Amino acid sequence: MAALVAGGLVAGCGTTTMGQAADLAAVHGGHQDQDQQGQPIDMVKTTEADWRAVALALGRPGKLSADGTVYRVGFSRTDLKVTSHGVRIKPGFALGSYAAFARYADGSTMVMGDLVVTEPELPKVTDALQRRGIAQTAVHKHLLAQEPDVWWSHLHAVGRDPVAIARAVRAVLDQTATPAPAAPSSPPPINLDTSALEAAMGARGSNDGGIYKFSFARKETIASHGRVISAAMGVNTALNFQPTGGGKAAINGDLVMTAGEVQKVIQALRAGGIDIVELHQHALDDEPRLFYMHFWANADAVRLARALRAAVDASAVKPV
Structure with missing residues (x-):
């Protein structure tokens, strides 16, 4: 498995060398990259074909944004039966993980995402993120009075190889019981005005x-x-x-x-x-x-x- 850093990739296999530790620190340390004019680097437009290998590595397809800049893959926690204040929470309401990928003018790829995890899964997810050089940028809840307790863990990484990033995200996701995607279907009607x-x-x-x-x-x-x-x-x-x-x-x-x-x-x-x-x-x-x-x-x-x-x-x- 490849460990990700702000400027590229270093080899990693579950243990961290001193050199790898420095690279991992760069992910967590807020390293900034900018163009020569000091402006943030722009996204570049892509096609669905550009992300096929990423979808394969993640084990499910995503959806390209209308402007072609962001490829977002969802991981719905349809396996969870969560209630809040007596309301049974539907997966699309508050139980959807995702990873969003974008390519940049300097040739790098960034991923940002949010993983829905149970309380027993959270330590395993945290350790898997750290082993693979993916920054954990927030841990919090979306619901009050929830049963069972569910947490949301945000992630971030930048690297030169989007497939390596996707494999690392998949390895983290595999620490959870997130199910395989269901076949697409028409949404039920909304019983609201x-x-x-x-x-x-x-x-x-x-x-x-x-x-x-x-x-x-x-x-x-x-x-x-x-x-x-x-x-x-x-x-x-x-x-x-x-x-x-x-x-x-x-x-x-x-x-x-x-x-x-x-x-x-x-x-x-x-x-x-x-x-x-x-x-x-x-x-x-x-x-x-x-x-x-x-x-x-x-x-x-x-x-x-x-x-x-x-x-x-x-x-x-x-x-x-």
Whole structure:
């Protein structure tokens, strides 16, 4: 297995030499790469064919973003039966792992991702990330009063060989009971007034496996490790509505904010009767520094959408 570093790859097989330790430290130490003008390095456009070997290494296909810059592979935890405040959580609502790959003008590939892991799996996942030189950039929860306890572990790596990166991610994923992907199927209908939700949010939503979702991107350019990162890499506000009957929905997701926006977002959420779950970061060296807010409520869906709109409007984001 190859261990990944910010500028390339070094050989690794579960033990770490002194040279490898220095390279691993570079992953965790926030090493920055930039072009000669000091600007973050841009993503380059790719095709589905460019990522076939990555999909093979991961054991499942992904989806290329509309602009061709990000190849995102999902790992749904359909094996887990999780409840929060008595609501059975659907995989598409809050139990989806992913790894997002992007190629850059300097020939490097970056991966950012988030793995849903059970509490017994978390130490094994942490050790596997460290053995393979993949940075663990956040560990947190998305849900309150959950049974069983589930954690989310963010990952980050940069290297010259995207297939080696994918193999390393697959080795980490294999420390969990994440099942093989299911055959594609049509999503079930949404038992909510989606037109009213869209009107309240001021944005178009989408049906993802029976969950109605909205996504918003930051208005400014975001960089990590001297490279541009986009909403498709997970740098976005993601709002999820899971129908719970009678026009009600459970809501969960992420709100992405700068430091100056955090208190305004909290106030907007609480004014709308929405609970705060977590406040944390996803990356270690993003610029500008970004924070993420997880939230929860289960009430009239349109009323909650209006409350979420106020929180969205308190941050500098735009609909994707």
